[in-house]
Amino acid sequence: MDQQRARITKDGIRIYEDADFAGMRLAGRIAAEILDDVAPLVQVGVTTAALDDFITAEIKRHGVTSATIGYKGYKHASCISVNHVVCHGIPGSKVLVDGDILNIDVTVIVDGWFGDTSRMYVAGALPRKAERLIEVTHESLMRGIAAVKPGNTFGDIGFAIQSYVEANRMSVVRDFCGHGLGRVFHAPPNVLHYGRAGSGPVLEEGMFFTIEPMVNLGRPETKVLADDWTAVTRDKSLSAQFEHSVGVTATGCEIFTASPAGKFHPTWR
Ligand code: MF3
Ligand code: CO
Ligand code: CO
Numbered sequence: 001m002d003q004q005r006a007r008i009t010k011d012g013i014r015i016y017e018d019a020d021f022a023g024m025r026l027a028g029r030i031a032a033e034i035l036d037d038v039a040p041l042v043q044v045g046v047t048t049a050a051l052d053d054f055i056t057a058e059i060k061r062h063g064v065t066s067a068t069i070g071y072k073g074y075k076h077a078s079c080i081s082v083n084h085v086v087c088h089g090i091p092g093s094k095v096l097v098d099g100d101i102l103n104i105d106v107t108v109i110v111d112g113w114f115g116d117t118s119r120m121y122v123a124g125a126l127p128r129k130a131e132r133l134i135e136v137t138h139e140s141l142m143r144g145i146a147a148v149k150p151g152n153t154f155g156d157i158g159f160a161i162q163s164y165v166e167a168n169r170m171s172v173v174r175d176f177c178g179h180g181l182g183r184v185f186h187a188p189p190n191v192l193h194y195g196r197a198g199s200g201p202v203l204e205e206g207m208f209f210t211i212e213p214m215v216n217l218g219r220p221e222t223k224v225l226a227d228d229w230t231a232v233t234r235d236k237s238l239s240a241q242f243e244h245s246v247g248v249t250a251t252g253c254e255i256f257t258a259s260p261a262g263k264f265h266p267t268w269r
Helices: 020-041 048-061 126-148 153-168
Strands: 078-082 086-088 101-108 112-124 177-180 187-191 209-210 214-216 222-224 231-233 240-241 245-248 253-255
Touching: 020 048, 020 101, 020 112, 020 253, 048 078, 048 101, 086 101, 086 112, 086 187, 086 209, 086 214, 086 240, 101 126, 101 240, 112 126, 112 240, 112 245, 126 153, 126 209, 126 214, 126 245, 187 209
Parallel strands: none
Antiparallel strands: 078 086, 078 101, 086 231, 101 112, 177 187, 177 209, 209 245, 214 240, 222 231, 245 253
């Protein structure tokens, strides 16, 4: 049983084996491909439910499983978070209008491995302020990823993200974080997107986790709506998020959810 043999650090973080990278690589690639393939459908006039229906069909076509359908009572294959929705937006009857920005978050299970990724899209023309927000959020994730290598700490990741975001006069959401994953969806540690350099658990080769900063144009505070899922900015300012699943290697990290079509970066189109 791999659970019994697995090494767990004193912080409760599982150390995966070299062979486990192949499982995460496939799960991550399929999740990223689905986000690539939904991109042309994100148009003015489309509902978020229609985007989720497409994602559900793609998951089926790939012969894999949605990690979110049935998770804590959630009923959809994606979270779709539009404008001031920070995360966990529920797909529904909302019709996209010109200038809406949205995050689509998909997690699939492939041969027992979890691939979790999200990125930003726009319906119609991208407003200037939203473009800056999306660019800064993407860059903050990439700076967090650049801090991933054995010997660095989780605090180094949070510091890289927070210092960059705040230098651009935007704010990092504190109420949600990244997470360990692998054979499970959410595992230790909590991957904070803010923090002090050198603080937190030390990174080791074989750790698998997500980094998924949420960045607001206004203040960082959020609240969850009466549906118990949808998290919004309290001040109604715009929010953006990007998420990758990564694995720590001997010299840095491998991004499991890199876009096969090169569409992850917001300027691909
Ligand atoms: N994919 C989300 C994450 O990044 C979790 C979504 S859980 C759901 O951790 F139930 F809201 F779908
Ligand atoms: Co995640
Ligand atoms: Co996710």
